Structure formats: structure tokens, C-alpha cells
Amino acid sequence: MADPMAQAQPLAGLRLAIVDLLFSWPPNGGADVDLFHVMEGLVQAGAELRLFVLHVSGSWERGRLSRPETLPCSVHRFEYARGDLKINTFSADLAQQLRAWSPDVVFMAHGFSLKPLLAEHLTKHWPILIRCYAHEMACLRDARRFRDGNPCPLNNLRNFDTCRQCAMEHLSLAIRSGQWNAWIEEFVAAGAWREEWSETAARGIRQAAGLIVSNTELAREAREFNPEVYVVPGGTRVQDIRWEPEPPEDAQNPPMVFLPGRCEDPVKGLAVFRRAATLLTERGVQADFCCTHPDPLWTEPPVRSLGWLTPEETIRAYSASRIVVVPSVWHEPFGLVAVEAMAASRPVVASRTGGLADIIVDGETGLLVPPNDPAALADAIARLLAEPDTRARMGAAGRLRAELYYDWEAIINRHYVPLLLGFRAR
């Protein structure tokens, strides 16, 4: 008979070092929240964890830990003065701390140009797992890999010369201003414009024990550089999102069609949503088209902004809506808002791209449309607005799918535990 303790804590005895170059707590963004849930799940699964983070004085983007006691493991913070962050020093400091703790495996979480270099340095001593959150390993310009209004097909490991020229065109003003954000800070510290960077980064990626990406499209590309690629989605606490029935509809309250997330970023497709909303309004479709543009003064009829919402307010907005739209025009690495909307039992109309194509089952939990196609988006919204039964069916199917595949407990047990068990056995 199986040992119940071993079943409850399958990772007991595993020492996992997590290195995150951008982590802050309370969180700055989705990657911090993602890592928090992963750490929490792995500690529950019995693994012994230590988190190593980086702080550069004056930067609010990384290493701010105002409530470290609420984290599930202990934290070591590397401190550098602005301008003192150098790959060789940091790499040596990190290796020294890791040697003192002696982990079985190192999990490289968020980071930009420094991440593959650190992986290359550390891979001589420990197996390294590299988590990719967006396109940070493929693009030197920014993590969105988006150029001239379209997703860029180039990869800096393949097209280094073109990519570094593009990066310099895009970053030159910010570099010259001296007000460097985290991306530029790492770009400079890593010397990411040098050919040595490209060679070392490629070696770091190749020699890693595995790459973890969020969707199958990214996995296909990543296999070109390392065959050990794992697709691990992000998640949410599905049980925390209560199912609410659709709000009643009347002349005062037309059905709400909701675009959540950082929609001020052009890659999120607000312009496409607006064109679709205009088409629907011209056709006489009555709806309240809403988004979460952070500037409360923003208004571009027929779309209105609810302003920036807290996570709790966002959940309430899902419940108040009939349909949630995610019309991204970039290769969306994951698409957490689609998962949250499914957990709130709302059908999702999304672009057939990146993680969204994995999350949404077309015709079952929502509708997938070609990216950058306002007419197709308008048709999909109109169809769902006209078919309450389809909305209800899709909403229920979405909730079930979110519970089965995108709840944190399911993600830890289905993906992280089997992946890390292999390292405990080594």
C-alpha cells in the first residue's frame, strides 16, 4: 500500500532554489503572483524552497519586499547600487549563496537578458530549469516581441544582428536619458548587444535541464534551442471566483461586453475591440462595451473605461458582464484574464493566438477569431449576445475547464510535481 505521507508530500527531500530577478512582494505583476502560487504549491508538496531575488537601489521594479513574512519560503536578497549591477559579480555572488545552500535544482524564474547568462554560469554546478513568462528570451527589444503593429517572427538567438539593431532603435532614447527601467538595466548589465552574449545565452538555454513555457506555440519554437520543453500554464484560484448568474437585462442596463487586463498596451487589441464595437453599434446591437483602461479620462465611444480595477473588482466586473473579450494582436504568452472569465462562467471571445488558443476550446468554452479582425470579432460577439443558451452552455463548460486545468492545485499536481520528481531522484 502506498505511503500516505509520500502521496501528500511527493517532493519531500527536494531542495529547490528559485532565482527571480524581478520579484517584488506585494507583487508588481502577474509573474510575481504566478511564482507565489507555484512556491506555495511546492511547499505543500513537501519541497524545501529558498527564493533568491535581486534589488537595485532606486528601482521600484525589482526586489521590493515589504511583507516577506507572507511568502511561503525564506528569501535572500542581493543588493546592488544603481550602475553596479554586472553579470560577473552577480553571477559569482549568486553561485556562492547557492553553494552554501546546496539545492538539488535551480528554477530560474523571471528575468530578462541576464537570465540566460546566469543559467549558463550555473549549469556547470546544478540542473537549471528556465521559466519563460513572455518573449523575453527571444527578443532584445522588449518582452512583447511586437514590431510595427505585428508579432515579430525573428528570434534573437537566430537573427542576432537584426535583433540588436532593432533593440537599439527602440531603446536608444531611454538608454540616453539615463532613466533605465529593469529591461535596460539588464540589457546593459548583460552586454546584450555583444555577440558573446548571444553565444553564451544560446549555450545557457541549450544546457538547461529544461525550458518551461506557457503555450504550445512557444514550445514548438523553444524546441529548436533545447529539446526539453515543458508547457505549463498559469492559473488562478478557481474556488475564490464565485459563479454568479447573468445580471438582468433592460433598457437601462444593456448587456455588458468586457475587455479586461492591461488594455492600454496596443498588443492587447483595444483598437480591434473598438472597431468591432463600432460595427455592432452601426448594426443596431445594444451593448455596454467596457474595458479597463487605466486612465480614468480615457474615452473612445462606443467603448468606455471602468478604470484600473483591483483583482476583486475585476471578478465583480466578470460577473456583471455577458461576454468577455480578449482580442490580443500579439502572441499572447498565456492569457490569465481568459481563465478568470471562464472561472466566472462567462463565455470568452478571443484571438486564435498563443496561449489563448490553448485555453479556449472553440465552440465549447467560447469562440476563437483571427487576430486583428474586427468584423470576425463583431460577428462572434453578436452571435453570443443573441444566443443566451449558448452563453450559458459555454459558461458552464468554461468553469469546468478552469477547475480541471487551471486551478493552482491542479497545475502543481499535473505539471510541477512530475517535473521536479525527476530531480529528487538524481
Place this chain on the structure above:
Amino acid sequence: MARVILLYSRGPHIRAALRCLRETFPDAELYLFAPAGFPGEIAALADYHVPAPARHTPLNLIRLLLKIRKHRPDHFVVMFPSFRLTLFAQLTGAGQRWVLPPDVMLRPIVARPMNSLVSALRNRIRGELTYRRIRCEIQKTTTDKRNR
């Protein structure tokens, strides 16, 4: 009663910032300086909404500064720790100056205007030199490659 002024500057965390100030200064009069037409539901989180220019031209900034000084704030709060806003805060004559960035952690502004200016100049020079070095290195390696 203490007087707290928050200057809106396109921060997505405006709601959270107003709530934070209300919690931190529960008995204070809370003024929001934000452009006219600012959504009422957000402005309602403050006690008073004072219209501020949407465009920050030098003349507008001087007018805004005079308006703020007229209110004699005990606390003046900006939403980002930029050099310009920090300097602006120093000139308001407020007893205490604070920055409330997107992480919604209220921090006192400790920098002096002269220190801020020196630091901004130092960063600018460092940025320019770094940029030239990178450009030079890229040009050199690209030419070397063509010659090979």
C-alpha cells in the same frame, strides 16, 4: 484639520492611492487635483476635486503650483518618484511631501532639489556615454563581420 493634496498624474493606481491616503490620514481633508471631467466615482473618494490642467506646459505648472500653495497643504502627494514631480513637490511649500507609486506604499520624499538635479545630470551623462559605447561596439562588430 490636516490638509492632504494628491496630484493626479496618469497613474493607474488612482483609486488605490486615494483609499490609501484616506486610511493613512483618516481625519484629514483630502483634495484631489485632477483635470476637469475626471470621473465622479473616483473623485468622490476625495473630499474635494480641484480642477488641474491636463497639459503640463511651464505656464500651466506655475499656475498649478500657485493654486496648490494657496491651499497651504500639510501633506502633498505625487504618484511617481520622477525628478520633475519630486522637484514640484519641494516647491509646493507642504509640510511633508510624499510619493505614492503604483505599489501603493506611501514613502516620504527625502531628496533635496539640488541632489535630485545632480543625480539627474549624472544619470543623463551615464546614459549618453553608455549609448555611444554600445553604438560603437555594434558598428565595429558589424563592419568586422562584413570584412571577414
